[in-house]
Amino acid sequence: MTARTDLLLELRGVHTHIGAYHILHGVDLAVPRGEVTMLLGRNGAGKTTTLRTIMGLWRASQGSVHYAGRDITQLATPAIATLNIAYVPENMGIFADLTVKENLLLAARGASHAGQMDSTRLDWIFALFPAVKKFWNHPAGKLSGGQKQMVAVARAIVEPRDLLIVDEPSKGLAPAMINNMIDAFSALKAAGCTIILVEQNTQFAKRLGDEVAIMDNGRIVHAGRMAALAQDEALMQSLLGLSI
Numbered sequence: 650m651t652a653r654t655d656l657l658l659e660l661r662g663v664h665t666h667i668g669a670y671h672i673l674h675g676v677d678l679a680v681p682r683g684e685v686t687m688l689l690g691r692n693g694a695g696k697t698t699t700l701r702t703i704m705g706l707w708r709a710s711q712g713s714v715h716y717a718g719r720d721i722t723q724l725a726t727p728a729i730a731t732l733n734i735a736y737v738p739e740n741m742g743i744f745a746d747l748t749v750k751e752n753l754l755l756a757a758r759g760a761s762h763a764g765q766m767d768s769t770r771l772d773w774i775f776a777l778f779p780a781v782k783k784f785w786n787h788p789a790g791k792l793s794g795g796q797k798q799m800v801a802v803a804r805a806i807v808e809p810r811d812l813l814i815v816d817e818p819s820k821g822l823a824p825a826m827i828n829n830m831i832d833a834f835s836a837l838k839a840a841g842c843t844i845i846l847v848e849q850n851t852q853f854a855k856r857l858g859d860e861v862a863i864m865d866n867g868r869i870v871h872a873g874r875m876a877a878l879a880q881d882e883a884l885m886q887s888l889l890g891l892s893i
């Protein structure tokens with residue numbers, strides 16, 4: 650099959666088993682470079698499993714994952730991470746006992762103290778996520794769920810990324826924080842980052858998504874432009890069982 654040059658990431662016929670369970674049943678997902686792709690679907694549809702398979706945290710038992718024209722299906726997670734792909738899981742993986750600064754420092758390559766971090770990039774991150782600056786020297790565990798989510802995304806982008814993958818970024822966020830998160834992802838996209846977001850919040854998806862893929866029962870059941878889907882109430886209803 651010829652590779653599409655507009656795609657940064659492509660899954661072809663991916664099957665994933667978790668132990669004895671067959672979870673993904675031939676996932677085809679095309680992620681255009683420089684855009685925001687929304688992965689939607691009901692609970693248990695296979696969205697998180699798809700992200701974990703991309704990151705090598707689960708191994709595809711069939712099919713392939715191509716990134717920037719390279720087959721990464723068999724690569725181990727650390728090798729995948731060095732390809733400038735960052736993944737923020739749903740539980741965020743924040744170290745509660747460490748300060749916000751220390752959480753970010755851990756993700757900064759080659760920096761052993763804050764003075765060695767790229768200050769221009771840090772200022773940019775502070776502008777995107779004011780809570781990160783405000784609570785810089787506070788233990789991350791003391792922050793609200795929304796603030797932790799900001800720290801988790803900030804940590805993922807402390808180094809420049811080509812692909813950022815975030816599982817449910819809007820989960821539990823107050824409306825003002827949702828707007829902040831949308832602005833931050835828009836700024837990241839404008840800076841050239843390709844983004845994949847798993848979402849349950851269809852308003853969030855509608856405002857940010859360029860491309861959309863909808864999963865059900867371990868398969869992609871619809872893929873296309875977000876704007877087109879957002880205008881098709883009936884299709885949205887039939888795919889997700891809710892209205893946008």
Ligand SMILES: Nc1ncnc2c1ncn2[C@@H]1O[C@H](COP(=O)(O)OP(=O)(O)OP(=O)(O)O)[C@@H](O)[C@H]1O
Nearest residue numbers: 667668670672690691692693694695696697698699
């Ligand atoms: N570690 C596991 N062991 C067994 N089954 C699992 C495991 N993780 C996920 N599953 C199952 O795989 C299916 C897909 O789960 P997944 O978390 O990928 O769905 P999801 O679309 O991300 O849903 P949610 O929004 O609820 O997280 C579900 O039926 C789930 O129960």
